[in-house]
Amino acid sequence: MAARGRIVKTFKFHGLSLQSESSRFLGDVLSTVNVKDIDEWLDRIIESIQNNIVLSSTSIGKDLVVNAVEECSEGSEEKSDNVFAVIDAFEVPRYEYNVDRKKYLRDTINDFHLHPTASCKAKFYQDRYMTIYQRTIRHELFAPPSVVTHPSQKTNKYELKPVEYLLGSTAILGKLIVLGMVTQIKEGKYYLEDPTGVVPVDLSKAKYHTGLFTENSFVLAEGVYEDGEFHVEALGCPPSEPSQVTRNYFGNINFFGGPSAVALKTSTKLRTIEEDNQEAMFVILSDVWLDLPKVMAKLRVLFNGYASVPPTLFIFCGNFISKPFGSKHSWKLRECFNDLSDLISEFPSLVESSRFVFVPGPQDPGPGNILPRPALPSCLTQRMKSKIPFTFFATNPCRIQYCSQEIVVFREDLVNKMCRTCIHLPKDLENIPSHLVKTIISQAHLAPLPHHVRPVYWNYDNALRIYPVPDLIILADKYHSYVQPTSLDCTCVNPGSFSKNEYSFKVYWPASREVEDSKIQD
Known part of the structure; x- marks a missing residue:
C-alpha cells in the first residue's frame, strides 16, 4: 500500500x-x-x-x-x-519546449523538407530563444526567490524584462536586463529582438564581457531605455549549465539521438565498461590531405605506430584534398580514398579492432555549402567501406555516443567567421579559444552566425544545437590547435590542421577524459 x-x-x-x-x-x-x-x-x-x-x-x-x-x-x-553509435545530423531528434508544461516534448512530424516555407525560419529562431530563455530564468541570478519572509532574505538579484515591457512603458525606467537577439534590421543600426518585439539599441558605451558577440546571437543586455532607444551599458552571454542540471529538470530524455529510447548518461553498465577500458583512445585528425604523398607517408607512420595498440576510434575530418581540382575533384577524391583503404589494409589489427569516422570539410563534395552537410557520396567511398568494415562516413556535424559519453564533431573554420562578424572584437586575442567556447556553449549552438555567413537548413537547425552540453566537442578548425576545458564537465578540442601544422593531432582518453597533444616527427 x-x-x-x-x-x-x-x-x-x-x-x-x-x-x-x-x-x-x-x-x-x-x-x-x-x-x-x-x-x-x-x-x-x-x-x-x-x-x-x-x-x-x-x-x-x-x-x-x-x-x-x-x-x-x-x-x-x-x-x-548500445556501446557505440555514430548519429547522422539529419536523424537528431527534435524537441520543442512547451511553456505551459515547462517540459520538452518530442516533435512527431516526420515530413521535414530541406526547403520549407518562411514560417520555419521564424520558428527555429523562436526555438533557439526558448532554449536559452528557460535555462536563464532557472539560473540562480534570475530565478524568482522561494518563500521570502523578510526583504533581507531576497535571493534573486536580477529580473529579465521582455522587449514589449520597454516599448509599452510610458514611465521612466531604471536599469533593465533584456534577453534578446542582436540583429541589424537597417544597415549600420543594431536592434535587440525577442518574440515580443524589436527595440533599437545604442552600443557606443557598452562594456563587453567574455564572448564573441555576432549578429543573430542571443545576449543579456543591461541598460536604460530612454527616448525610444535602449542604451546598453553591459553586454554578456546568457548563463549556461552542466548537462546534469538540465537532466535533473527534464529527466532522461534522449536529446542527443541514437538507437536508445532514453539517454545513456545514467547507465551504470555502460559507465562500468567505460571505466574498465582504460586503454580506449580516440585519435583525432583534421585537414587530412590525401592527395599529398607526404601526408600519406605520415599516415603510414601513424598506423604503424598504433598497429600494436589499436585505438578504439580514428576521427578524420576534411578537407580531404589540398586544393580544388575542378571537374576532376570527385574522381581525384575517390582515388585518394582507394589509396587510403589499401594503406589501412596493410595493418590487420587496425582493420579488426579500430573504427574509422570521416567527417567532410567545407571544400569536400556536397550539395552546396549549407549545414548540416550530408556524408560523402557512396560512389566515392564504396571500396573503402568494402575493405574496412568498421568505417563510417558521417555528416557534418555528427554525433558519436561512446558508452555514457556524448561527443559532437564539427568541421568548420569557425574562429575566422566568428571574429570577422563580431560587433566587438575582444582585446585579448590570445584568448580567442576561450571566448569562442564560452559563446557556443552559452548559445547552445555550434554556429551562432548570420545566415549569409553560415547558411543552415531551417528544418535541421536542431542538429547544430548542443543542449544539454555534451562531454566532448571537437571543433576541427584551420586555426591553431587548442584544448579548452570548461566548468561544465565539457571539453572543447581543436586538433588543428594535420597537413599544415607539422602533422600534429590529438588523442582523447575516454576513461580519464584527458586530451593529449601528439605529433609525427620527421
Whole structure:
C-alpha cells in the first residue's frame, strides 16, 4: 500500500491522476524493482506518457500505463547493449519546449523538407530563444526567490524584462536586463529582438564581457531605455549549465539521438565498461590531405605506430584534398580514398579492432555549402567501406555516443567567421579559444552566425544545437590547435590542421577524459 501511495502521489505532483486499475497494475510492476530505483522508473514512465501521447484528460487509464512500461523496459534493454553509435545530423531528434508544461516534448512530424516555407525560419529562431530563455530564468541570478519572509532574505538579484515591457512603458525606467537577439534590421543600426518585439539599441558605451558577440546571437543586455532607444551599458552571454542540471529538470530524455529510447548518461553498465577500458583512445585528425604523398607517408607512420595498440576510434575530418581540382575533384577524391583503404589494409589489427569516422570539410563534395552537410557520396567511398568494415562516413556535424559519453564533431573554420562578424572584437586575442567556447556553449549552438555567413537548413537547425552540453566537442578548425576545458564537465578540442601544422593531432582518453597533444616527427 505504501508503494501505491507513493505512485499516486508522484503522478499527482505532475498534474496527473491514476485510475484505480492503473495504480494496481503499476504497483504490481514496481513491486519487483529495487526500492532505490522506484523514483527513477516512475519519472521515466511519466515522461513516456507525457512525451508520446496527446492527453485529452489528466486521468490516466491502464492502457497508457502498459504502453509506457513496455517502452521504458525496451529502453532499459537498449541501454545495456548500445556501446557505440555514430548519429547522422539529419536523424537528431527534435524537441520543442512547451511553456505551459515547462517540459520538452518530442516533435512527431516526420515530413521535414530541406526547403520549407518562411514560417520555419521564424520558428527555429523562436526555438533557439526558448532554449536559452528557460535555462536563464532557472539560473540562480534570475530565478524568482522561494518563500521570502523578510526583504533581507531576497535571493534573486536580477529580473529579465521582455522587449514589449520597454516599448509599452510610458514611465521612466531604471536599469533593465533584456534577453534578446542582436540583429541589424537597417544597415549600420543594431536592434535587440525577442518574440515580443524589436527595440533599437545604442552600443557606443557598452562594456563587453567574455564572448564573441555576432549578429543573430542571443545576449543579456543591461541598460536604460530612454527616448525610444535602449542604451546598453553591459553586454554578456546568457548563463549556461552542466548537462546534469538540465537532466535533473527534464529527466532522461534522449536529446542527443541514437538507437536508445532514453539517454545513456545514467547507465551504470555502460559507465562500468567505460571505466574498465582504460586503454580506449580516440585519435583525432583534421585537414587530412590525401592527395599529398607526404601526408600519406605520415599516415603510414601513424598506423604503424598504433598497429600494436589499436585505438578504439580514428576521427578524420576534411578537407580531404589540398586544393580544388575542378571537374576532376570527385574522381581525384575517390582515388585518394582507394589509396587510403589499401594503406589501412596493410595493418590487420587496425582493420579488426579500430573504427574509422570521416567527417567532410567545407571544400569536400556536397550539395552546396549549407549545414548540416550530408556524408560523402557512396560512389566515392564504396571500396573503402568494402575493405574496412568498421568505417563510417558521417555528416557534418555528427554525433558519436561512446558508452555514457556524448561527443559532437564539427568541421568548420569557425574562429575566422566568428571574429570577422563580431560587433566587438575582444582585446585579448590570445584568448580567442576561450571566448569562442564560452559563446557556443552559452548559445547552445555550434554556429551562432548570420545566415549569409553560415547558411543552415531551417528544418535541421536542431542538429547544430548542443543542449544539454555534451562531454566532448571537437571543433576541427584551420586555426591553431587548442584544448579548452570548461566548468561544465565539457571539453572543447581543436586538433588543428594535420597537413599544415607539422602533422600534429590529438588523442582523447575516454576513461580519464584527458586530451593529449601528439605529433609525427620527421
